[in-house]
Amino acid sequence: MRRLALSLALALAVAPVLSPLVAQAAVQPGEMLSDPKLEARARQISEGIRCLVCRNESIDDSDAALAHDLRVLVRQRILAGDTNRQVVNYLVSRYGEFVLLKPTVTGSNLILWYSGPAMLVAGLAIAGLTLRRRRAAAEAERLSLEDEARLAEILKE
Amino acid sequence: MITELGHYALILALAVALIQMVVPFVGAQKGWPGWMAVADPAATSQFLLVAFSFLALMWAFVTSDFSLRVVVLNSHTLKPMLYKIAGTWGNHEGSMLLWVLILSLFGALVSGFGTGLPPRLKARVLAVQASIGVAFYLFILLTSNPFLRLAVPPMNGQGMNPLLQDPGLAFHPPFLYLGYVGLSMSFSFAIAALIEGRVDAAWARWVRPWTLTAWMFLTFGIAFGSWWSYYVLGWGGFWAWDPVENASFMPWLFAAALLHSAIVVEKREALKSWTILLAILSFAFSLIGTFLVRSGVITSVHAFANDPQRGIFILLILAIFVGGALTLYALRASALEAKGVFSTVSRETALVMNNVLLAVSSLVVFVGTVWPLVAELAFNRKLSVGPPFFNVAFPPFLIAIAIILPFGTLMPWKRGNLGRVLAQVAPALVLALALGLLVWAVQTGHSALGPAGAALGAWLVAGAVVDLMGRTGRGAAGNRLGRLWRLPRADWGRAVAHAGLGITIFGICAMTAWQTEDIRVAKIGDSFTTGGYTIRLDAVNEVPGPNYTATRAEMTVTRAGSTVAVLYPEKRFYPVSQMPTTNAAIARGLWRDIYLVVGDAQTGGGYAVRSYIKPFANWIWLGALTMAFGGILSLTDRRYRLAAGARRTASAPDPVAAE
Numbered sequence: 051m052r053r054l055a056l057s058l059a060l061a062l063a064v065a066p067v068l069s070p071l072v073a074q075a076a077v078q079p080g081e082m083l084s085d086p087k088l089e090a091r092a093r094q095i096s097e098g099i100r101c102l103v104c105r106n107e108s109i110d111d112s113d114a115a116l117a118h119d120l121r122v123l124v125r126q127r128i129l130a131g132d133t134n135r136q137v138v139n140y141l142v143s144r145y146g147e148f149v150l151l152k153p154t155v156t157g158s159n160l161i162l163w164y165s166g167p168a169m170l171v172a173g174l175a176i177a178g179l180t181l182r183r184r185r186a187a188a189e190a191e192r193l194s195l196e197d198e199a200r201l202a203e204i205l206k207e
Numbered sequence: 208m209i210t211e212l213g214h215y216a217l218i219l220a221l222a223v224a225l226i227q228m229v230v231p232f233v234g235a236q237k238g239w240p241g242w243m244a245v246a247d248p249a250a251t252s253q254f255l256l257v258a259f260s261f262l263a264l265m266w267a268f269v270t271s272d273f274s275l276r277v278v279v280l281n282s283h284t285l286k287p288m289l290y291k292i293a294g295t296w297g298n299h300e301g302s303m304l305l306w307v308l309i310l311s312l313f314g315a316l317v318s319g320f321g322t323g324l325p326p327r328l329k330a331r332v333l334a335v336q337a338s339i340g341v342a343f344y345l346f347i348l349l350t351s352n353p354f355l356r357l358a359v360p361p362m363n364g365q366g367m368n369p370l371l372q373d374p375g376l377a378f379h380p381p382f383l384y385l386g387y388v389g390l391s392m393s394f395s396f397a398i399a400a401l402i403e404g405r406v407d408a409a410w411a412r413w414v415r416p417w418t419l420t421a422w423m424f425l426t427f428g429i430a431f432g433s434w435w436s437y438y439v440l441g442w443g444g445f446w447a448w449d450p451v452e453n454a455s456f457m458p459w460l461f462a463a464a465l466l467h468s469a470i471v472v473e474k475r476e477a478l479k480s481w482t483i484l485l486a487i488l489s490f491a492f493s494l495i496g497t498f499l500v501r502s503g504v505i506t507s508v509h510a511f512a513n514d515p516q517r518g519i520f521i522l523l524i525l526a527i528f529v530g531g532a533l534t535l536y537a538l539r540a541s542a543l544e545a546k547g548v549f550s551t552v553s554r555e556t557a558l559v560m561n562n563v564l565l566a567v568s569s570l571v572v573f574v575g576t577v578w579p580l581v582a583e584l585a586f587n588r589k590l591s592v593g594p595p596f597f598n599v600a601f602p603p604f605l606i607a608i609a610i611i612l613p614f615g616t617l618m619p620w621k622r623g624n625l626g627r628v629l630a631q632v633a634p635a636l637v638l639a640l641a642l643g644l645l646v647w648a649v650q651t652g653h654s655a656l657g658p659a660g661a662a663l664g665a666w667l668v669a670g671a672v673v674d675l676m677g678r679t680g681r682g683a684a685g686n687r688l689g690r691l692w693r694l695p696r697a698d699w700g701r702a703v704a705h706a707g708l709g710i711t712i713f714g715i716c717a718m719t720a721w722q723t724e725d726i727r728v729a730k731i732g733d734s735f736t737t738g739g740y741t742i743r744l745d746a747v748n749e750v751p752g753p754n755y756t757a758t759r760a761e762m763t764v765t766r767a768g769s770t771v772a773v774l775y776p777e778k779r780f781y782p783v784s785q786m787p788t789t790n791a792a793i794a795r796g797l798w799r800d801i802y803l804v805v806g807d808a809q810t811g812g813g814y815a816v817r818s819y820i821k822p823f824a825n826w827i828w829l830g831a832l833t834m835a836f837g838g839i840l841s842l843t844d845r846r847y848r849l850a851a852g853a854r855r856t857a858s859a860p861d862p863v864a865a866e
Contacts, residue, residue, distance in 0.1 A: 076442075078806070079728045079815050100591045106449055108593065111442070151593025153578070158586040162578045166571040166600050173563040181549075181559070188548040 076111050081121050083129070092125050095137055099124070100151050108151055210275060213263025214354035217304075220256035220311065221344035223249050227314075227337035231330035243330035247318045250333050253340065254308075254315035261308045264353050265295045274360040277301060277353045283366040283783055285754040293377040294367055299501065300353035302380060306497075307343050309381075309388040313417075314340070317392065324413065331399035332392075339391055342524045350517045366783035369755070375435030383428030383455055387493045389421025390458055393465060394490035394532070397483045401535050404542040406483060411473035414486065416842055418469060422462040423838035429455050430831030441789035441804050443722075443819055445827060446715075448597040453576045454496030460569035461489040464562045471558050475620060476546040478555070481562070483543065484536060491529040492569065498525055504580065550622040557615030561608060568604035575600060609663050609712060612705060613670025617677060631677055635669035650721070660716020667709025671702040696844040704837025711830030717823035730813035738820030740801060741765045745773075747805070747814060755779040757790075760805040760814065764794060776805040800824040 077096075083089040093110060099120060101112035109117040109124075120141070127137045141149050153159045227249035234242025267275050268291050271284050281298040282291060290297075296305040314336045321329050347353070396414045400406045432452070437445045446452065465485040471478040498504070502518025549555040575592045582588040613635060617628045643662030650657050678694055679687040723738035734743035745761040757777040764771045774792035781788070794801040799822045806815030 077726055079726055080809070082726065098593075098595050100593060106447075106591065106593055111444070146589060148589045148591055151591050152595035152599075153590050153592055158582060158588065159590070162574060162582075162592070162596075163600075165574045166567065166604075169567045169570055170563070170604075173567050177559050177563055181551075181556075185548055185550075 076109070076113050076117065077121065078118070081118070081125065083125055088125075088128050091134060092121070092128055095124050095128075095134055096121055098138070098151050099141060100149050102145060102149060106151075209263050209266050210272065210354055210356070213260040213266075214352075216256045216260040216263070217344065217348065217354070220253050220260065220307075221341065221348065223253045223256065224337045224340040224344060227253060228334050228341055232334035235327045235330040235334070238327075240326065243326050246330045246333035246337075249337070250311070250314040250318040253337070254311040257304075257308045257311045261295070261304050264301060264304060265292060268292065268295045268301075271364065273362070273364055274356050275353070276355045276357050279357060279361055279364045281367050282364040283754070284363055285783070286367060286372070287753055289374065289377060290367060290372050296380050297367055297371050297376050300347070300351045302384075303343070303347050303351050303501075304353055305381065305384055306388060307340060307347065309384050310336070310340055310343065310391060313389060313392050317417075321413075328396075328399055328403065328410075328413075331402055332395045335395040335398045336391060339395070339528065342527070346517075346520050346524065350520050366754075366781070369779070369781040369784055369786050369788045370439060372781075373435065373439055375431065375439065379428060379432045379435055381428075382424050382431060386421050386423075386425025386428050386462075387455070387458060387496065389417065389424055390462055390490045390493050392417035392421065393462075393486040394528075397486035398532060398535065400483060400543075401532075401539045404539055406472065406479040406543045408473050408476055411469045411482070412846075415466065415469045415473060418462060418465050418486075418489075419838050419842055422459070422466055423835045423842075425455065425459045425462060426831055426835045426838070429459060430828050430835070433831075434828045437824070438791055438793055439788075441791050442817070443791075443800075443802050443821055443824070445824075448572075448575075448594045450576050451500055453572050454499045457569045457572050457576075458489055458492040458496060460565050460572070461485060461492050464565035464569075465489050467558050467561050467565075471555055475549070475555060477549065478559070478562075479543040480536075480540040483540065485562070485566070487529070487532045487536060488566070491525070491532070492573070494521070494525045494528065495573075498522060499576070549620070552618070552623045552625050554615060554618040554620050554623065557611060557618050560611055561615060564604050564608045564611075568601060568608075571600050571604065572597065605712070606663065609667055609708070612667060612708075613673065616670065616674040616701065616705065632670060632673055635666060635673050638669045639663070639666035654720045656716050657720035660713045660720065663716075664709040664713025667712070668706045671706040671709070674705070675699070675702045695846070696840045697846065700837045700839070700841025700844070702837070703840055704834045707830045707833030707835075707837055709830070710826050710833055714823050714826030714828075714830055718821050718827065721822045722824075723820045725816075725818040727816055728809050728811070728813045729816040733813070735818075737818050738799075739766060740771065740818075740820060742803070742816075742818050744814070744816060750777070752779065754783065755781045755788075758805070758808075760803075760816075762792070762803055762805075762816075764801055764803075772801060774801070774803050776803045778805055778807070795825060797825065798822065 077093070083092060096110035097108050099109045101107045101109045101114050101117040101120070103114050103116050104112050107117075109120045124137055124141075127140055132140065138150070147154060153162060155163050227246055231243050231246035231249075234240070234245065264277075266272075267278050268282055269288070271278065271282060271291070273279050277298055277300045281301075282294050286294065294301070296302045314333060317324075317329070317332060317336070321332075324332075393414055396410070396417070400410055429452075432455070433445045436447075437443050465482065468478050468482040468485055472482050498518065498521045501521055502515075504518055575596055578592045579590055582590050613632050614628055617631050639662045642665045643658045646661040647655075647658040675691060675694065675698065676687065678698055679690040681687075725735065725737035725742075727735060729735065729744045731744055731746060734741055736742070741764070743763045743765070745763055747758060747760045750757045750759045757779045759775050759777045762774050762776065764774065772794035774794060776792040777790040779788045779790055780786075789804055789806070791802055791804045793803075799820055802819040802821055804817040804819075806817065808814055
């Protein structure tokens with residue numbers, strides 16, 4: 051949905067400035083490695099690498115010339131015997147962490163990664179405490195409430 | 208001339224909205240019926256004025272009036288008529304006009320349908336609604352005016368992005384906006400309730416249908432966008448966690464939470480202030496979405512800094528409305544006295560869990576969406592947050608929601624018995640686990656995604672069946688079936704919507720886990736096999752289109768010797784925008800889609816050909832439609848149809864609400 055979203059955003063929000071947006075699936079037959087296992091590894095790595103000139107698009111999906119170069123580069127590194135991690139590290143050393151679609155779990159990114167669990171714990175704690183406090187308060191006036199309920203019953207009849 | 212009238216109508220609408228914002232509000236504060244009554248004609252005339260303005264813009268697109276800047280930038284005489292009409296909202300200025308059109312439509316609807324509303328509440332709701340209108344009319348007139356003329360009109364326009372030239376454009380944005388903007392109703396009701404200092408079951412009964420309507424449209428809009436991108440993009444991507452998509456998904460999650468908490472207010476008069484907060488947050492995230500999409504801030508901080516006018520204006524609107532609403536909430540929420548008490552094991556608790564999970568999951572999406580911005584501004588790190596992050600961070604919440612959902616629907620109000628509920632869901636649980644194990648055993652490969660999706664999907668669907676059957680009481684099967692049919696529509700709506708969620712979850716998991724892909728160079732006459740289907744490239748022809756030229760392939764798909772489909776994928780070239788597009792050909796089916804794409808001619812002869820077999824792809828959108836259909840069923844419940852009359856008698860003894 052990325053390219054569509056991008057063109058929608060461009061059409062709806064920003065002036066149509068970026069032109070080399072081509073709606074066409076990315077990996078070309080000529081780029082692929084003959085060994086299906088190595089090719090599968092290349093695809094897996096590519097899905098996590100951002101096409102630097104695109105918006106939030108992986109090199110696996112992108113048609114930009116740069117994405118093509120990076121796909122070829124990834125495959126060259128694999129053929130040279132790199133592990134997946136080494137390939138990724140190589141790309142990060144060249145292009146910075148901007149190239150990673152999945153941010154590292156380091157430094158300030160810890161906020162990003164742990165905000166979900168933290169918010170969940172906080173949400174449950176707040177909900178639990180609030181409900182307990184309310185229940186305690188309600189316990190005190192329960193009798194009057196029961197009276198009210200009985201009154202309502204009687205009135206209904 | 209028509210253009211000037213449209214422009215003038217928009218300015219008049221601003222004036223009317225100003226009156227509607229002030230007069231009924233003062234009337235409600237002072238208790239002057241005449242002033243409050245101004246709201247109704249104002250809401251109606253505001254809608255008529257904006258509708259006229261919108262039609263004037265549409266007229267300019269249809270007649271290709273190239274003296275209008277927005278038409279020149281986004282249209283072309285050769286464009287087919289459907290896209291000239293849809294082109295009205297296929298650009299920034301026009302889409303904002305659609306935004307206010309829908310806003311004023313909802314205002315007029317409240318005025319029309321809300322005859323049973325307490326007059327004071329109605330006046331305040333419409334006044335708040337008008338204040339949102341004022342902000343956005345000003346935004347359009349000051350920063351994004353679609354009616355600006357060019358001094359020297361060109362001979363022709365610059366055309367529209369070919370990717371948008373699709374029937375999808377005609378439907379996707381209007382439905383999405385009906386959802387986004389529909390949430391303004393819940394917001395207006397929440398603000399009115401805060402001013403009044405009173406939230407009760409009647410209020411919740413008024414808010415629920417509007418929230419439900421907005422949520423339904425949002426569901427449909429998102430599903431439609433996902434379906435559109437699936438066939439238009441050329442590899443079947445249906446969701447990419449793009450900021451633009453997240454912008455619609457966050458309010459959807461909050462609206463879903465709001466729907467559920469409003470039930471607790473309606474039935475049990477508990478969770479009042481939380482429901483008000485959710486109503487505020489739902490619309491706040493609609494506005495945040497608008498800001499993210501409109502300002503260009505997500506494309507890059509620098510794009511925003513270069514042309515900050517629109518972005519800052521929306522940010523200002525956001526700050527005033529959300530800031531104001533939250534301040535009001537902080538001041539007044541304590542006045543909303545909760546009545547209902549419930550124990551830890553109860554439906555109320557299950558709905559609180561639902562709310563916490565939905566709200567936190569939405570916030571996770573929010574944090575992920577804005578994190579690149581925060582990291583750059585606060586920590587000087589240039590980084591990206593893409594699908595690999597969201598695919599890890601979001602699903603746990605969805606899974607948790609799916610697991611507790613059937614328990615929640617079976618739990619009685621106030622105080623429940625976990626053992627009894629467990630006994631009730633046991634068949635669904637056994638079925639789900641058995642199906643998961645079966646799928647695990649049958650599938651090739653060792654992905655846990657497929658079996659997990661099957662188990663969760665079955666759990667939700669079977670849970671919905673148990674939920675419905677559980678409401679038919681005891682007795683012979685025939686009697687129970689008869690009673691099943693007579694169950695309130697709201698019960699059916701709930702079960703159907705929950706089953707829809709199960710279908711969607713299954714579709715997403717199944718397609719992702721089991722799709723096969725084949726990329727190769729094929730010469731004419733070549734055939735190859737993928738995912739059990741044999742595909743042959745028969746021919747490739749050049750075909751002219753209305754405003755493009757196409758390279759069209761003819762491909763035959765066979766299975767076990769018999770022909771399944773003959774498909775014609777195309778590669779198109781649009782001379783006006785100098786852009787090629789790929790148009791996949793899809794043989795759709797309930798069990799699988801066969802998805803073929805033809806690419807460039809290769810230097811050594813032949814064409815690049817991509818073939819995908821996507822099992823259960825259509826279940827994704829089928830499930831979403833089922834969810835929306837559940838909403839429709841719930842909306843047609845007789846409780847809502849009778850609500851107006853019932854309220855008139857109920858509120859008669861107390862015409863002046865306690866301040």
